[in-house]
Amino acid sequence: MATDSWAQAVDEQEAAAESVNRNLRNTILQLFFLFFSQEDKAAQSLLNKLIRNNLVNNTNQVEVLQKDPNSPLYSVKSFEELRLKPQLLQGVYGMGFNRPSKIQETALPMMLAEPPQNLIAQSQSGTGKTAAFVLAMLSHVDPNNRYPQCLCVSPTYELALQTGKVIEQMGKHYPEVRLVYAIRGNKLQRGSKLQEQIVIGTPGTMLDWCSKFKFIDPKKIKVFVLDEADVMIATQGHQDQSIRIQRMLPKNCQMLLFSATFEETVWNFAQRIVPDPNIIKLKREEETLDTIKQYYVLCNSKEEKFQALCNIYGAITIAQAMIFCHVNKATISYLALWELSREGHQVALLSGEMQVEQRAAVIERFRDGKEKVLVTTNVCARGIDVEQVSVVINFDLPVDKDGNPDNETYLHRIGRTGRFGKRGLAINMVDSKMSMNILNRIQEHFNKKIEKLDTDDLDEIEKIAS
Numbered sequence: 001m002a003t004d005s006w007a008q009a010v011d012e013q014e015a016a017a018e019s020v021n022r023n024l025r026n027t028i029l030q031l032f033f034l035f036f037s038q039e040d041k042a043a044q045s046l047l048n049k050l051i052r053n054n055l056v057n058n059t060n061q062v063e064v065l066q067k068d069p070n071s072p073l074y075s076v077k078s079f080e081e082l083r084l085k086p087q088l089l090q091g092v093y094g095m096g097f098n099r100p101s102k103i104q105e106t107a108l109p110m111m112l113a114e115p116p117q118n119l120i121a122q123s124q125s126g127t128g129k130t131a132a133f134v135l136a137m138l139s140h141v142d143p144n145n146r147y148p149q150c151l152c153v154s155p156t157y158e159l160a161l162q163t164g165k166v167i168e169q170m171g172k173h174y175p176e177v178r179l180v181y182a183i184r185g186n187k188l189q190r191g192s193k194l195q196e197q198i199v200i201g202t203p204g205t206m207l208d209w210c211s212k213f214k215f216i217d218p219k220k221i222k223v224f225v226l227d228e229a230d231v232m233i234a235t236q237g238h239q240d241q242s243i244r245i246q247r248m249l250p251k252n253c254q255m256l257l258f259s260a261t262f263e264e265t266v267w268n269f270a271q272r273i274v275p276d277p278n279i280i281k282l283k284r285e286e287e288t289l290d291t292i293k294q295y296y297v298l299c300n301s302k303e304e305k306f307q308a309l310c311n312i313y314g315a316i317t318i319a320q321a322m323i324f325c326h327v328n329k330a331t332i333s334y335l336a337l338w339e340l341s342r343e344g345h346q347v348a349l350l351s352g353e354m355q356v357e358q359r360a361a362v363i364e365r366f367r368d369g370k371e372k373v374l375v376t377t378n379v380c381a382r383g384i385d386v387e388q389v390s391v392v393i394n395f396d397l398p399v400d401k402d403g404n405p406d407n408e409t410y411l412h413r414i415g416r417t418g419r420f421g422k423r424g425l426a427i428n429m430v431d432s433k434m435s436m437n438i439l440n441r442i443q444e445h446f447n448k449k450i451e452k453l454d455t456d457d458l459d460e461i462e463k464i465a466s
C-alpha cells in the first residue's frame with residue numbers, strides 16, 4: 001500500500017515535470033523562430049516573460065539559493081536527515097519539495113526533540129514556516145488515539161483554510177491522521193467529541209470548542225501552534241482568546257509561535273507567555289528579502305496613481321498582482337469594480353467587511369488564476385500563499401491607527417510576492433508629503449533603499465521587471 005502511494009507520488013511528480021518541460025520546449029521553439037525572423041522586440045518580450053514566469057530559472061534559482069549560506073533557503077541537510085516518518089517524507093516529496101529551507105532545517109530538530117521543547121521562531125515571508133510547523137504537528141500525533149492532540153490557531157478564516165490544505169497535502173500518505181476546521185460556520189452537534197487528531201482554526205471558534213462546547217479536551221493537547229503569532233498577541237481580542245486557550249492546556253504542552261515579524265514589545269510578551277523557549281530570531285537587516293525588488297512612484301492624486309498602475313500594466317506582463325489599499329470602500333470599489341475592470345483586467349475584490357465564506361471563495365478563484373488582480377486590504381496582508389503573484393502594489397501605504405508607518409504590515413504585504421526564492425516586485429504609490437515621510441521611515445526601519453520609479457518611462461519599467 002505504502003509502495004503504491006509512493007509510486008503514485010513519483011508519477012505525479014514526473015507528470016508535472018514533463019508538462020513543465022513540454023511548455024518550455026514549445027516556448028523555446030517560439031523564441032528561436034522570433035530570433036530568426038528578426039522579431040527582436042517580440043523575442044525579448046517573450047524571453048522576459050519566460051524568466052518572469054520562472055519557467056527557466058526558478059528551479060535553478062531555488063537550488064542556487066539553497067546552497068548560498070546567506071539565503072533564507074540555505075540548507076545543508078536533506079529531509080531524510082531530519083528524521084521524518086516515511087509517510088511524511090512521501091508527503092513532502094509529493095509536494096515537490098527537494099530540500100528543507102533554513103527555518104525548516106533549524107526548527108524541525110528543536111520541535112521534534114524529546115522531551116518536547118517550546119519555540120518562538122521568526123523567518124522571512126514565504127520561506128516555509130507553515131510546512132515546518134505542519135510537519136511538527138504531523139510528527140507528534142499518535143494516530144491510534146482518536147482525539148485532538150494538536151491545535152493550530154490562525155488569525156483569519158482563509159489562512160486557517162490554507163494551512164489546513166497544507167496539512168492535508170503533507171499528510172496525504174498518512175490517512176490515519178485526520179483534521180478538522182474550527183472555523184465559523186462549521187457547526188457540530190452539541191455533546192459531540194472530536195475524533196480528529198489535529199484542529200486548525202480561528203481563535204474565537206477554537207476557544208468555544210475547548211471551553212463552551214467541550215468538543216475538545218484541552219488537557220489532552222500535546223502541541224499548540226500560534227501562526228502569525230505577533231498579530232495574535234498584538235490584537236486584543238485574539239490575545240485574550242489565545243491566552244484563555246493556552247491556560248486550559250497541560251503544563252508540558254509544546255508551544256510553537258511562528259511569524260515573519262515580531263515587533264520588540266510583542267517579542268518580549270511572547271517570551272513571557274512561553275516557558276523556556278528555543279528562539280530563532282532574525283536581525284532587522286535580514287527581515288527583507290533581496291529577491292523582492294522595492295520601488296516607489298510619485299503621484300499627485302488618486303487618478304495619477306491609477307494612471308501609474310495602467311502604465312505598469314502596459315509595460316510588463318504581470319502573472320498575478322495584489323493591490324493593497326486602505327479599508328475604504330470608495331477606493332476599493334473605484335479600483336476594482338470600475339476603473340481596472342473597465343481597462344479589461346479580471347479583477348477580484350476582497351475586504352474585511354465581506355462574509356468569511358465569500359472571502360474564501362474569492363481567494364480560491366484568485367488562486368486558480370480565474371482573476372489576475374486582487375484588490376484588497378490588510379485582511380490579505382499575511383500568510384496568503386499564491387505562487388503566481390509577481391507584483392504587489394501598495395496603492396495606499398500601510399499605516400497604524402495613529403498614522404505612523406506599519407512596518408510589520410508592509411513586510412507581510414510585499415511578502416505576498418517572491419515566495420520561496422521566486423523573484424517579486426513591490427511598488428509603492430506615494431501621493432503626498434505625508435506618505436513620502438511614511439515611506440522614508442519604512443526605508444529607515446529596514447535600512448533598505450526603496451528606489452524611485454518613473455512610470456511614464458516604459459523602458460524603465462520594463463528594465464526593473466527583467
Ligand SMILES: Nc1ncnc2c1ncn2[C@@H]1O[C@H](COP(=O)(O)OP(=O)(O)OP(=O)(O)O)[C@@H](O)[C@H]1O
Pocket residue numbers: 096097098099100101104123124125126127128129130131132259260382383384385387415419420
Ligand atoms: N522545502 C521546500 N521546498 C520547496 N518549496 C517549499 C518548501 N517549503 C515550503 N515551500 C513552498 O514555499 C511557499 C511558501 O511557504 P509558506 O507558505 O510555508 O511560507 P511562510 O514562511 O509560512 O510564509 P508567510 O510568512 O507569508 O506566512 C509555499 O508555496 C510552499 O509550498
